[in-house]
Amino acid sequence: MSFLLRRLSFYFTAFLIAISFNFLLPRMMPGDPVEAMFAAAQGKMDPAQMDAVREMYGFMDGSLFEQYISYIQSVFTLDLGPSVLMFPIDVTTVVGMSLPWTMFLALGSLIVALIIGVSIGTYASYRREGFFGQFVPPFLAFLSNFPYIVTALLLFYFFGLQLELLPLAYTYDPAIDPGFTLEFIGSVLKHAILPMGSMILVGIATWVFNMRNAMINVLGEDYVTMAEAKGLSSYRVMYRYAGRNAILPVATAIAMAIGFSFAGSIMTEVVFNYQGLGNILLKGIMARDYPLIQAILLILVSAVLTANFIADLLYVWLDPRISK
Amino acid sequence: MNNSITSDANAPVPHHESEFRQKCRAAWMKTKAFFHGNPPAIIGGFLMTVILLGALFAPVLSTHNPDKRVARPHEAPSADHILGSTRNGRDVFSQVLQGARKTLSVALFAGIIATVIAVSVGVTSGYFGGKIDEWMNFATNVFLVFPQLPLLIVLAAFLGQVSSIVIAVLLGVTSWPWGARVIRSQTLAIRSKEFIISAEVMGESKVRIILVEILPNLISIVFGGFLGTVIYAMGAEAALGFLGLGDATEVSWGSMLYWAQVSSSLYTGAWWEMLVPAIALALTGGALALINMSIDQVSNPKLKTGPHLKLWKKLNKEANKRRGLV
Numbered sequence: 001m002s003f004l005l006r007r008l009s010f011y012f013t014a015f016l017i018a019i020s021f022n023f024l025l026p027r028m029m030p031g032d033p034v035e036a037m038f039a040a041a042q043g044k045m046d047p048a049q050m051d052a053v054r055e056m057y058g059f060m061d062g063s064l065f066e067q068y069i070s071y072i073q074s075v076f077t078l079d080l081g082p083s084v085l086m087f088p089i090d091v092t093t094v095v096g097m098s099l100p101w102t103m104f105l106a107l108g109s110l111i112v113a114l115i116i117g118v119s120i121g122t123y124a125s126y127r128r129e130g131f132f133g134q135f136v137p138p139f140l141a142f143l144s145n146f147p148y149i150v151t152a153l154l155l156f157y158f159f160g161l162q163l164e165l166l167p168l169a170y171t172y173d174p175a176i177d178p179g180f181t182l183e184f185i186g187s188v189l190k191h192a193i194l195p196m197g198s199m200i201l202v203g204i205a206t207w208v209f210n211m212r213n214a215m216i217n218v219l220g221e222d223y224v225t226m227a228e229a230k231g232l233s234s235y236r237v238m239y240r241y242a243g244r245n246a247i248l249p250v251a252t253a254i255a256m257a258i259g260f261s262f263a264g265s266i267m268t269e270v271v272f273n274y275q276g277l278g279n280i281l282l283k284g285i286m287a288r289d290y291p292l293i294q295a296i297l298l299i300l301v302s303a304v305l306t307a308n309f310i311a312d313l314l315y316v317w318l319d320p321r322i323s324k
Numbered sequence: 325m326n327n328s329i330t331s332d333a334n335a336p337v338p339h340h341e342s343e344f345r346q347k348c349r350a351a352w353m354k355t356k357a358f359f360h361g362n363p364p365a366i367i368g369g370f371l372m373t374v375i376l377l378g379a380l381f382a383p384v385l386s387t388h389n390p391d392k393r394v395a396r397p398h399e400a401p402s403a404d405h406i407l408g409s410t411r412n413g414r415d416v417f418s419q420v421l422q423g424a425r426k427t428l429s430v431a432l433f434a435g436i437i438a439t440v441i442a443v444s445v446g447v448t449s450g451y452f453g454g455k456i457d458e459w460m461n462f463a464t465n466v467f468l469v470f471p472q473l474p475l476l477i478v479l480a481a482f483l484g485q486v487s488s489i490v491i492a493v494l495l496g497v498t499s500w501p502w503g504a505r506v507i508r509s510q511t512l513a514i515r516s517k518e519f520i521i522s523a524e525v526m527g528e529s530k531v532r533i534i535l536v537e538i539l540p541n542l543i544s545i546v547f548g549g550f551l552g553t554v555i556y557a558m559g560a561e562a563a564l565g566f567l568g569l570g571d572a573t574e575v576s577w578g579s580m581l582y583w584a585q586v587s588s589s590l591y592t593g594a595w596w597e598m599l600v601p602a603i604a605l606a607l608t609g610g611a612l613a614l615i616n617m618s619i620d621q622v623s624n625p626k627l628k629t630g631p632h633l634k635l636w637k638k639l640n641k642e643a644n645k646r647r648g649l650v
Contacts, residue, residue, distance in 0.1 A: 014466050021475075025482050138364040138614060145613035146606040147559030149566050149581065153602050157590055205613075213624075256468055256502070263473035267563050281474070282567060285481045297478045304471050 003322055007312045011305045018301040022294050023071050075298065083284075083292045091295040094280060099299055101171050102276035105192065106265040107307065109199035110257060116200070117207025118250065122243050124208065125215035126234070137208055144205030148264045152198040152271040159194060160272075166194050169273035195272045199264045203257065210253050214246035221245075251315050258307045262300055358622060368614025375608055379424035386418035390575050398587075398594040408596040410580075411587030416600050419575050423601060426576035427561060428608070430492040434557035437496025439550045442503030447534055447542070449504070450511025461508070467501040473560055480569040487571050491564060495557045503549035510545055514538055544623030551616040555609050562605050577601040 073079075083091045120136065127133045146154070160168040172178065172187040218224065219242055227241045269278030277296050284292040316322055359365050378385060387406065388394040395409035402408075407416040449460035476494060480486055486494075514520060515538075523533050539546075564570050565578015568586075572579050584590075584598035 010462075010465065011469075014469055017466060018470065025478070028482070138617060141364070141613045141617050142610035145555050145609040147562045147609055149559070149563045150602045150605045150609075153581075153590075153598060154606070157595065157599065161590055209617075259469060259471040262471045266474055266477070267566075270567065281477065285477070285567070285569070290482070293478055293481055297474060300471055300474050305469065308469055 003316065004312065007309060011309055015302060015305055018298065019072060019075055020068075022075075022298060023068055025294065026290065083289055091291050094292060095277065095295050095299050098276050098280050099303065101274065102262070102265050102269065102278065102300075103303060105195055105199065105268065105274065105276060106258075106261040108192070109196045109203060109265075110254075110261040112196070113200045113203035114207050114254070114257075117204045118211045118243075118247065120204075121208040121211025122215055122238055122246070125212040125219065126238050126242075128212075128216070137205075137212060140205045140208050144202055146202070148198070148202055148267045149271065151201050152195070152268045155194050155198045155201075156271055167191050168194075171275045191274070195265075195268045195274050198271075199261065199268055202264060203261065206253065206257060207250065210250045211246060214249045215242055218242045218246045248319055251311075251318055254311045254314075255308050258311065259304050262304055266300075358618065362618055362621075364614040365618035368611045368618065371607055371611035372615060375424065375604075375611065376428075378421055379428050382421035382425055386415075386421050388415035388418045390414060390418040390422040398589065398592065398597070400594075401596055407600050408594070410583060410597050411589065411594070412583065416580075416596055419580055420577070420600050420604050422575045423577045423580055424604065426488055426574060427558060427578065427605075430488050430495070430561050430576070431554045431558040433489075433492040434495035434499065434561075435550050435554040437493065438500040438553045438557075439503060439546060441497065441500040442507055442549060442553075443539075443542075443546055445500065446504040446507025447511050447538060450508040451515055451530075451534060451538065457508075460504075464501045464504050464508075467498065468505065472498050473563060476560060476564065477567065477569060480564055485569065485571050488561075488574055488576060491561055491570060492557070495560055499553050499556055499560075503546070503553065506545055506549060507542060510542055511538060514541055544619055548616055548619050548623070551612050551619070555612050555616075558605065558609060577605050 078092050083089055083094050120140070124133045124137050156168065159166055167173070167190060171191055172184060173191075176184050176187050178184055221242075224237060224242050227237045232241075265276060266278035266281060268274070269276040270282050273279065277300060281293065281296050283289075284296065359369065387404075391414070393413040394415050395405055395413045397409065397411050397413050399405055399409040399413075405415050405417065407420065409415055410419070445460050445464065449457045449464075476498060479494065480491070483490070520533065520537055523537050528537075561570070561576065562578040562581060565572075565576055566581040566585060568582050570576065570578050570582070572582055580601040581598065584601070587594075587597065589595065589597035
């Protein structure tokens with residue numbers, strides 16, 4: 001268990017660093033930070049409200065350290081004040097509404113890309129002298145390294161605008177009431193195909209190459225030759241013998257991919273007008289709603305850290321040696 | 325002393341020239357071997373050459389001034405404007421050439437900064453170990469776990485519209501951890517090899533060991549990491565530009581995407597304004613990835629496929645025969 005405890009304390013430190021970054025940001029801006037941060041709120045909030053919000057962000061009399069402590073308190077009590085853009089609504093409420101959609105996109109596409117990529121990588125390593133092994137990995141390397149924004153724009157244009165196959169905005173059809181109905185779930189999936197598809201395209205090559213390279217190392221081992229000599233089917237050798245051992249180094253790459261996936265989700269949401277954090281982030285940037293921008297960054301960091309911890313748990317389950 | 329140097333330089337000895345030629349030939353043979361029977365490397369190398377030449381000779385190849393209104397808004401591609409015109413009447417072909425310079429130089433600059441940091445951190449941390457390693461590894465992991473792009477977006481939002489130099493520096497100082505991690509683990513693997521230990525026993529200085537003994541063995545990994553960072557930095561620059569966080573008055577592929585989005589060119593049927601910079605970005609990213617993949621195969625012969633693999637197997641068999649193993 002000491003492994004998981006070590007990881008937890010690491011994530012906690014990382015989160016504290018993110019908070020400090022957020023605390024320092026407005027203080028790095030030219031001019032008076034309070035004026036700049038709430039410039040867009042002039043006329044919306046009355047002076048008493050303004051003072052309350054200032055205190056939450058630590059803009060009060062006292063040393064920098066006292067301000068810092070006050071800010072940390074507000075963060076841990078989830079007390080981040082109202083959004084400037086959507087005035088009386090709280091920043092945390094706005095962020096809470098869109099976070100599930102971003103998690104859905106980021107983690108959903110990561111898992112699908114992982115499954116498809118690992119399967120392709122396994123097969124490509126097994127058939128690396130044939131057409132599949134020669135053609136598919138370079139082809140995917142080429143496709144996957146288009147910038148996120150470009151893949152999203154190309155899919156948006158060809159499948160959405162030209163062929164009119166799939167919807168181009170929203171997370172589900174606004175005419176349908178949200179609920180556990182087939183119609184609603186179908187609509188959600190249909191609206192997710194294009195944004196998720198573009199993220200899967202970008203993410204897939206990492207897994208193909210990680211898996212293929214790990215497999216090529218494993219395929220040289222004696223127990224694989226032994227399994228082949230016993231006359232086991234190539235499917236069994238490929239997935240049950242070699243694949244299971246090759247997956248370990250691939251699993252360590254998941255941690256790094258989580259951050260990438262969230263970043264990709266932010267960009268993709270903007271292109272497809274998907275109602276997640278990325279979309280709100282852009283609106284917040286355009287309206288100069290700094291409290292909202294900061295809250296989004298904090299929630300993104302905590303989502304990524306949590307997902308990383310889950311990946312750690314998964315890794316312990318895959319390889320019990322690590323927890324000792 | 326001084327005399328002998330000048331006389332040496334004034335009268336080059338023919339022997340030196342032939343040595344130089346030998347080196348040239350060896351380099352040429354290596355290049356040929358890299359591309360031979362390796363379609364991904366050929367395609368990637370060809371695309372990248374075309375793109376780099378286009379960026380280099382942009383002022384010569386441009387048909388119009390990229391910063392001036394030279395056509396009516398959203399003119400379709402024609403003989404006069406090969407790739408059409410933007411909403412503001414700029415020539416898209418000239419802009420995409422001009423934009424290549426800005427985008428590629430931002431990406432290269434960011435890549436160089438990131439690689440320098442990654443090599444310093446990775447090698448120091450891997451070679452010295454102990455407390456230094458612990459702290460540097462911690463910093464690397466913290467940077468790795470943060471979502472980089474959202475962090476950059478927020479930073480850029482607070483700084484206001486930032487120039488391309490600032491973007492390049494920001495990208496450079498945030499994207500080193502991936503490289504540092506790989507370089508560190510490779511340094512760890514090399515550190516315990518005999519040739520390092522013998523260098524230490526011989527009393528070579530630590531600086532010399534790092535620069536002369538370790539670094540040359542890391543070249544392919546460092547270069548691979550550099551190309552990876554360039555691909556990432558190009559995508560990030562395009563993303564920041566698209567969101568309007570870059571300097572929209574500069575012509576880059578990112579700012580071209582931004583203006584195409586602002587004029588909703590895809591909806592009005594003027595696809596060329598959006599798709600031309602998008603495809604330019606796509607081809608550059610893809611070409612760099614193909615080159616990167618081929619470099620991977622050189623540094624790790626196990627990963628070779630197709631004709632390369634057959635050649636390697638043949639050579640391996642011959643070598644085994646020479647050693648009397650078969």
